């Protein structure tokens with residue numbers, strides 16, 4: 659059986675192809691795809707630089723590079739994304755969990771007292787609820803999403819991560835969860851007019867309904883607040899320019915910045 663090119667050459671060719679296609683991080687993407695095609699991790703690529711790639715792995719890699727060059731996100735190509743300490747199945751039914759959303763899990767961990775009931779609205783892949791339940795087994799975590807397709811993915815991820823989270827299909831806060839101690843949400847917050855200007859990885863592949871929320875981007879957040887009872891503690895992720903608008907919707911609000919120092923999650927009580 660003929661062997662394919664060595665890892666070093668495959669990496670160089672993949673990087674060039676992705677750069678030419680306009681990908682923002684061509685070398686990183688190439689490393690992730692080459693490593694996955696070889697069934698290894700990125701760290702080993704330097705050590706394996708001279709190792710020839712098998713014809714099967716080479717064919718898989720070529721197909722993945724072709725898809726990435728059309729700007730499909732790496733996470734959808736590989737069907738997985740790491741978040742906190744868990745790995746999630748992701749596909750086009752759900753938003754790819756973003757690193758900045760880890761802040762919501764961190765804050766929830768700080769805000770929720772021992773044994774508290776926490777509900778996440780708009781769970782998508784289940785990232786926030788599952789990561790929180792994995793890190794804080796003392797909590798009673800539940801989650802919901804308006805999309806039945808997203809809930810199907812979250813249920814697969816619950817199986818995979820083996821943590822206890824009740825997950826259901828519901829728009830806004832399910833009435834049975836109105837008594838929980840804390841509500842978390844990373845709901846859509848992109849303004850409708852901004853959608854077309856987003857990266858092709860987003861507009862061509864991710865569900866628009868997971869990202870866009872009306873003219874000012876706050877429709878979903880307002881809907882959640884309207885469905886919650888007065889006094890309820892909520893932690894809401896939002897866009898970096900939406901801090902003042904979200905604070906105005908809550909009582910005793912405070913906004914936590916992300917690692918770049920931008921407004922990211924506002925915590926407060928429903929008025």
Ligand SMILES: C[S@@+](CC[C@H](N)C(=O)[O-])C[C@H]1O[C@@H](n2cnc3c(N)ncnc32)[C@H](O)[C@@H]1O
Nearest residue numbers: 753755780781782803804805829830844846868
């Ligand atoms: C920005 S995505 C976040 C997904 C996940 N929480 C994460 O951080 O990766 C927003 C999610 O909210 C869901 N959603 C949108 N409007 C909703 C609503 N009114 N009630 C419940 N879920 C909603 C979407 O289907 C989508 O899965």
